Amino acid sequence: KQEVTQIPAALSVPEGENLVLNCSFTDSAIYNLQWFRQDPGKGLTSLLLIQSSQREQTSGRLNASLDKSSGRSTLYIAASQPGDSATYLCAARDFNKFYFGSGTKLNVKP
């Protein structure tokens, strides 16, 4: 069974810093990997999706990379802002199921 791990569980950085969130998965036979943002008490908002054949995807200040062979994905956030404060989750898709990490809680201090 696929296991997805996110490290660190929590991260606090000053505004303006660039940062990297990590996601690792045990089974490299994935269809895609998706990064989500979750605000407190809310549902999940999709940020980026990387298909298994891709190496990275970019949207604005966000860049996600995927290395299937090593079972790793990273989410890079450039020039962080207080509005980026949220929990970030990654999910690895295995045919019809998605396996989630437990998330990294990010706090960006003004």
Added chain:
Amino acid sequence: DVKVTQSSRYLVKRTGEKVFLECVQDMDHENMFWYRQDPGLGLRLIYFSYDVKMKEKGDIPEGYSVSREKKERFSLILESASTNQTSMYLCASRRTGGEEQYFGPGTRLTVT
């Protein structure tokens, strides 16, 4: 714009009650999912459905059942609620052949 809605944002029920959580999507998606989310455990799949009247167990189906009578609606049923079912419940949908899952806002269920 894609939309997944859930019937309640917050729900408080007593132990032993039968609880219905409703999820509706307006995207004509074939696949629908129910997850629960607990601190430190991430999202865990309870049940999913890939077509009307079709369902499959996820990783933690015990104590739950589901119903999908119409394509747009997927219901999660707690036959006899227990305190260990206090959690955030999230519904999602995905088009067959599509890549992304789309989530509803979640229902925070408290069982006392």
